[in-house]
Amino acid sequence: MGFWLKSFLLLLQAVLAPALPFSTRVWGRSAPLQPSEDPFYTPPAGYESSAPGTILRSRAIPDTLAISSILPINVQGAYQLLYRTTDSLGNPQATVTTIIVPHKANPKKLLSYQIAEDGAYINCAPSYVLQQGSELNDSGSSAAEILFIIAALDQGWIVNTPDYEGPQAAFTSGIQAGQAVLDSVRAALASGSITGVSSEAAYQMWGYSGGSLATEWAAELQPSYAPELSFIGAALGGLVPNITSVLNTINKGPFAGLGPAGIIGLANAYPALATYVQENLVPSKAADFEKAGTQCLITDTSQFIFDDIYSYFTKGEELLNDPIPQSILQSTGQQGTHGTPQMPMFFYKAVADEVSPVADTDALVSRLCSQGAQIQYVRDGLGEHVTEIITGAGDAFVFLKNRFDGVPAASGCHTSNVLLDALNLPAIEALGATVVDALLAILLLPIGEIGLR
Numbered sequence: 001m002g003f004w005l006k007s008f009l010l011l012l013q014a015v016l017a018p019a020l021p022f023s024t025r026v027w028g029r030s031a032p033l034q035p036s037e038d039p040f041y042t043p044p045a046g047y048e049s050s051a052p053g054t055i056l057r058s059r060a061i062p063d064t065l066a067i068s069s070i071l072p073i074n075v076q077g078a079y080q081l082l083y084r085t086t087d088s089l090g091n092p093q094a095t096v097t098t099i100i101v102p103h104k105a106n107p108k109k110l111l112s113y114q115i116a117e118d119g120a121y122i123n124c125a126p127s128y129v130l131q132q133g134s135e136l137n138d139s140g141s142s143a144a145e146i147l148f149i150i151a152a153l154d155q156g157w158i159v160n161t162p163d164y165e166g167p168q169a170a171f172t173s174g175i176q177a178g179q180a181v182l183d184s185v186r187a188a189l190a191s192g193s194i195t196g197v198s199s200e201a202a203y204q205m206w207g208y209s210g211g212s213l214a215t216e217w218a219a220e221l222q223p224s225y226a227p228e229l230s231f232i233g234a235a236l237g238g239l240v241p242n243i244t245s246v247l248n249t250i251n252k253g254p255f256a257g258l259g260p261a262g263i264i265g266l267a268n269a270y271p272a273l274a275t276y277v278q279e280n281l282v283p284s285k286a287a288d289f290e291k292a293g294t295q296c297l298i299t300d301t302s303q304f305i306f307d308d309i310y311s312y313f314t315k316g317e318e319l320l321n322d323p324i325p326q327s328i329l330q331s332t333g334q335q336g337t338h339g340t341p342q343m344p345m346f347f348y349k350a351v352a353d354e355v356s357p358v359a360d361t362d363a364l365v366s367r368l369c370s371q372g373a374q375i376q377y378v379r380d381g382l383g384e385h386v387t388e389i390i391t392g393a394g395d396a397f398v399f400l401k402n403r404f405d406g407v408p409a410a411s412g413c414h415t416s417n418v419l420l421d422a423l424n425l426p427a428i429e430a431l432g433a434t435v436v437d438a439l440l441a442i443l444l445l446p447i448g449e450i451g452l453r
């Protein structure tokens with residue numbers, strides 16, 4: 001785990017220790033059911049004939065959202081919708097989104113925040129890990145990302161956070177993720193009688209790393225898959241435009257665990273790849289590799305740290321040149337190939353990003369801009385993949401706030417190089433609010449009623 005994430009978790013523990021002397025069990029709350037055991041996730045018979053975005057089932061989850069599974073946050077309401085979407089192969093599918101409504105919500109502002117689930121196991125889904133009493137090992141980066149959700153809630157924005165990997169946990173399949181995000185927004189806009197979201201709400205997207213993957217694919221697929229939707233903005237950080245290139249970059253490094261999770265995630269979605277993986281794993285190492293299908297980011301990271309991912313395959317890295325993996329990676333693992341985003345976008349990326357080379361994001365920006373996209377691109381000269389999630393968040397937040405406030409985005413494309421993109425004043429103010437709101441949440445104060453504006 002990166003330095004920042006470690007420090008964050010240590011800080012959280014230090015704050016929590018005196019504040020929370022009781023375990024969740026002493027509070028008398030039972031742990032939520034894992035998605036693999038929870039009948040809510042199974043769609044009703046015949047759902048396949050409903051239109052993408054149709055709400056199939058809903059429930060309120062009062063008072064159970066929490067930071068790191070232990071620290072409850074105080075909101076006006078939280079709801080889950082099971083909705084119809086479409087899988088990587090074009091078949092009907094149902095997945096869940098969680099809609100969080102702050103106190104004093106503005107029903108006309110909806111932010112779709114894509115959490116970086118980064119696991120190939122259904123029990124890593126945001127709808128589960130955001131709940132109090134969920135298995136802490138499954139929480140991935142949500143413990144940190146919920147701070148950004150809290151900052152958004154404090155603006156009065158209603159937050160939609162979909163399980164975009166779907167029931168197959170198809171981690172790294174861009175087509176799956178993009179379609180599930182778009183349908184979650186359709187479902188959210190139709191959920192007024194349950195959640196209070198206005199059908200005329202303005203809506204934007206935000207995501208970092210695995211969450212930016214889902215966000216970018218949603219932006220690319222929107223013109224063809226959901227032409228009636230009209231986003232007013234999207235913020236994407238730590239982009240991962242090319243999964244093949246990510247595999248080569250993370251191999252033997254601290255993020256090597258994303259490799260098995262990504263390959264198994266794709267195999268979950270593409271039966272031909274599942275067969276290919278089974279036939280090509282080194283027999284004595286197969287069981288270890290396949291563990292990535294029943295565990296989440298934190299466990300994957302520690303199991304595979306500094307591993308040579310290709311050593312699990314009889315062919316080694318030649319596997320990337322075989323037709324089955326190559327064609328699947330090309331169709332669902334390379335951005336810039338399915339359409340041109342129609343909304344103004346903000347990209348932030350550390351030049352030294354060690355998960356996805358900055359050159360891939362540079363190339364994506366050139367490609368999309370040549371097709372007419374509208375992108376403000378900030379390249380951060382000091383950060384890396386883990387620090388950028390926090391240092392870049394201030395500018396991203398300012399961008400989203402300006403769009404919701406009706407400030408027009410700069411036209412065309414602009415790239416800027418900065419030394420540390422947290423250093424400008426509006427960004428510091430936005431980050432300050434985030435941190436202050438996290439503290440308010442820790443103190444259980446009602447989010448939305450108090451906080452910096």
Ligand SMILES: *[C@@H]1O[C@H](CO)[C@@H](O)[C@H](O)[C@H]1NC(C)=O
Binds near residue numbers: 245
């Ligand atoms: C993705 O990366 C691979 C490996 O570096 C490369 O061969 C391929 O051309 C890249 N795809 C795109 C669309 O840039």
Ligand SMILES: *[C@@H]1O[C@H](CO)[C@@H](O)[C@H](O)[C@H]1NC(C)=O
Binds near residue numbers: 137298
């Ligand atoms: C959580 O993960 C740690 C480290 O991977 C492991 O030692 C521990 O047993 C796990 N706990 C549960 C409940 O799975």
